[in-house]
Amino acid sequence: MVTTAPCENPLFQTFIEAGVEAGYGYTEDQNGYRQEGFGPMFMTVKDGVRWSTAKAYLDPISSQRNNLKISRNVLVTRVLFSGNRAIGIEIFKKGRFSIIHCDREVILCGGSINSPQLLHLSGIGPADLLKKIDVRCLIDLPGVGENLQDHLEVYVQHSCKEEISLYPALKFHVQARVLLQWMFTKKGWGTSNHFEAGAFIRSRAGIRHPNLQYHFFPVAANYDGRAPVKGHGFQAHMGPMRPTSRGFVRTTSKDPRKPPAIQFNYMQTEQDRQEMIEGVRLTREIFAQKAFDRYRGPELAPGASAQSDDEIMEFVRSRGESAYHPTSTCKMGRGETAVVDPEGRVHGAENLRVIDASIMPSVVSGNTNAPTIMMAEKLADKIRQVEPLAPSDAPHFVAGSWETEQRTPS
Template sequence: MVTRAHDSESADFVIVGGGSAGCVLADRLSANGLYRVVLIEAGGAGRHPSFHIPVGYVWNRTHPRGNWLYRTDPQPGTRFRQISWPRGKVLGGSSAINGLLYIRGQAEDYDDWRALGNPGWGWSDLLPYFIRAEDQQRGADPFHGIGGPLAVSDPSLRHPLSAALIDAAEQAGLPRTDDFNGSRADGAGYFQQTVRHGRRYSTAVAYLRRARRRKNLRIITDAHVTALSFEGRRVVGLRFLRQGHEEEIRAGREVILSAGAIGSPQILQLSGIGPAEILSGHGIAIRSNLRGVGANLQDHYIVDLKYRVRHAVTVNQQSRWPRLGWEIARYLFGGRGLLSASAAQVNLVAASGIDGLRPDIQFHYMPATLDPRSNELERQPGITLGPCQLRPESRGSITIASPDPLRPPSIRPNYLDAERDRATLVRALGLGRAIAAQPALAPFLVDETSPGSGIVSDDDLLEFARESGRTLYHPAGTCKMGRGAEAVVDARLRVHGIGGLRVVDASIMPILVSGNTNAPVIAIAERAADLILADASAA
C-alpha cells in the first residue's frame, strides 16, 4: 500500500469524525480564524435527499450510504440475537440519520457527572451550552435560546391518536408536559424535533453549513482513520485510508476523537491505548494500558407494545398509495405532513418507583406498527408504545475484533444483565398496558398484538423483553470521563497520560443521560470547544 503525506500536511487541530460532536467542533474551533482545522469523516458528504428529508431515517437506518450498519455480538440476556446498531457514517453522523428528537435528559444526570469528580459538568454548567446551541421556535426563556445554529421546533404533525394517548397517560396519573427540556423532565406530551421548515437539522446543516467556506477549515470525506501517530507519549497526527492510499496528517496542537461511542475506543485500541490484554492478544504494541477504553458501555433498550386500532388512519395506511401521494404533495408544497415527521410523536416519562420518585422510564410512541419479521410497516392500522429504562445499570464493552482497522469491533451491550434493569423494564411494560387501558383510548383500541393478552406474568413479560427488545440508538460511556481505574479522559476531556489527544462525543459520558443523546452530545461539544480554545490561548 502506498503511503503519502496529505497535501495539507498539518493543521493545528485534527478532528476525527464529522458527526454530532465533530461538526460542532469544526465550526467553533475555526470561527476565530486563528487556527487551521481539519475535519476527517469516514463517510460521504451527505448530499442524498434522504439525509435532509426528516423521514429519511426510515431508509437510512438500514442503508449503507450513510450507516456503519454495526451488529452486536450474540448476548445471553437477549437470547443470543444479533441486534442491529445503526450509526451515522456521513457528515452529520448519527444526527443525519436519527429520529430527530430533541431531549436533554434530567438535571440530575449532569449533577451526577460532576459528583463523580468532573468539575464543570453539572447541570448549571451545561445549561448555557444547550441554550447557546439552540434556535428555539417558541422563543427564548431561562431554559431556551434563539439565534443558535440548531433549529428546534414543535412537530407539524399531530395525530388524533397521539392526542388520545396523552389524555390516557394523564388519566393514568402522568402530568401533561409541554416542555421536557424546561423545569421538569417527566410527564406526557409531544417531542420537539430538530426540524425547521420541513428540513432536518443535522449538525452538518446547523454548524458546517456556515463554517465550510472558511479558508482555515478543511473537510476530508471518505477517509477511514486507521491509527494515531506518536512522538513518545504525545499524539502528533494520524493515518487514514482514502482512495486506496494510506495518508498522514500532523496536528500541531491536538487530535480530537469524535468518532462516537464505537469508533473512538476502536481507534484508541488500534493505536495501542486500551486494556493491555486485549491489545497484546491482537499483536498491538501497548502505548498506554488504559483499562477503561471500550468499557462502561451503556445503551437504552426498548421493548415495543403494539396495538391494532380502529376509527383512525395511521402511518401504516398513510405510507401506501394513494394516501402516500397526498403526503408527498403536502411535503413538497408546504414542508408538512408525514415526510416531516420524527421517529416518535409523543414522549412519556414516568417513575417506576424502583428509583424512588425520580423518573426512570421513557416511552416513545408512534401511530404505526412494524412487522417484526420484515421490519416494514404493517398493512392494518396500529400504534406502538415502547418503554425503555432510562438509567440502566448493565454495562457492556467495545473491543477490537482484529488489528485490521476496516473490521468492525466486537459490540457486547450486555442488556438486562442487572436485576434492577429487568425489574424496571417489567414495570414499564405494566405501566404501558395501564395507559392503553384508559378510557381515552377505548374508542380506538381493538387488541394488543404484541406481546398479546396471553403474556401476563412478570416472568413472561421479561422473556418477551429478552426476545424482542432492541437498541434505542444511544450507546455511550466507552471513554469515560473522570478519575479512577476505568476513567479514560479527565474533566477537560484530555486522554489520561497521553499528550495532544482528547475525546469529545457520547463515549465520555460517565453515566448515560436519562433521554435521547443527540442534544447532550451537541452541548458536550460546545463546552469542549471552549475548553480547547482556552487551553490553546494559554499555551
C-alpha cells in the same frame, strides 16, 4: 434547531390524555423545568429537514473558513504519536493510506463504537486486548471500550379501530408520494420523525427522577418498517433510562476496516429486568384508559399470552431493540477505568481528546443527541479557552411525594 412537534394526528393527544387520566402529570417541556409527565416531544428539525450537526455547525461556515478543510469518505485508521504526544492521524481514502500532521491537537469524535476502536488501534486501551490484536501498547488504559451502555426498548402495540394511523405510509406507493412531496415542498409526513408525543415516568415510588421513557408512534410498525399486522395501529416505545447492565466494544483485528466486537449485555441485572417488566405493565394501564376507548383494538404485542414476569421477559428477550443510544466507552472521570479527564483529554496522552457520546460517564436519562451536542459546545469553550457560562441553578421539578407515590398528577 429545535422545533415542537405539531401533534396533529389525534392519536398523539389521546396518548397524552391517557397518561394524564392514569394519574401522571402533563408537561409542556420535558427538557425544561419538568421532565416528568406526558406531553409533546421536540425534534431537531428545521424547515422540514432533520438538522444534523453537519448542517447546523459546518455547512454555514464551510465555504468561509480558510482554516477548515472537510474531507469526505475518509476512514481514520489510527492516531500517530511522538512519545505520548499525538502528532497526527493516519487515514485511508480511495484504497490508500496517508498521514495528516497536526500542530495542536487531535480530537476524536467517532462515536461510542469507533472512538474506542481508534484508541485501541493507536495503542491506547487494555494491555491484554492490545496484545491479542498485536498492537504495541502505548498507554495501558483498561477502560477504553468498556462500560458500554444503551437504552433498550420494547414496543407495546395495539391495533386501532379507526383508520387514522400512519399505516398507509408503510405502503411503497405512499412512501414514494411522501418522498416526492417532501423533496419538492418540504411538507407532509416526510417532515416529522412521528415521535411527537412522549413521556417520562417513575416506575415505582422511591425513585426520585423518571426512570422510564415513552415515545408514542401513531402506527404499529417495527423500526425496520415491517408491520406486525395489516391494518391501522399504534404503539408506545418504552424503556428504562438508567440501565445498570454494562457491555463492551473490543477491537478484534489490527485491520481498521474490520468491525469490533460489540456486546451490550442488556438486561443483565435484576434492576434492569424489573424496570422493564414494570414498564410493560404500566404501559398496558395507560392504553387501558378511557381516552383510548374509541381507538383501542386488540393488543398486538406483547399480546394476551404474556402476563407473568417470565412471559414478559421472554417478550423482551425476543423483541427488545436498541434505541441507538450507545454511550460511555471512553468515560470521563478519574480512577482506573476512566479514559478522559473533565476536559476530554485522554489520560496519559498529550494533545489528544475524545469528544462524543463515548465520554458520558453513564448514559443520560433521556435521548442522547442534544446532550452530546451540549458536551461538545462546553468542551469547545475549553479548547478555545472561552470563559464558560456561569453554572445554572435553575429549579427543576421533583415530585413532592416521590418517596411514597409512583404518580404525580399535575
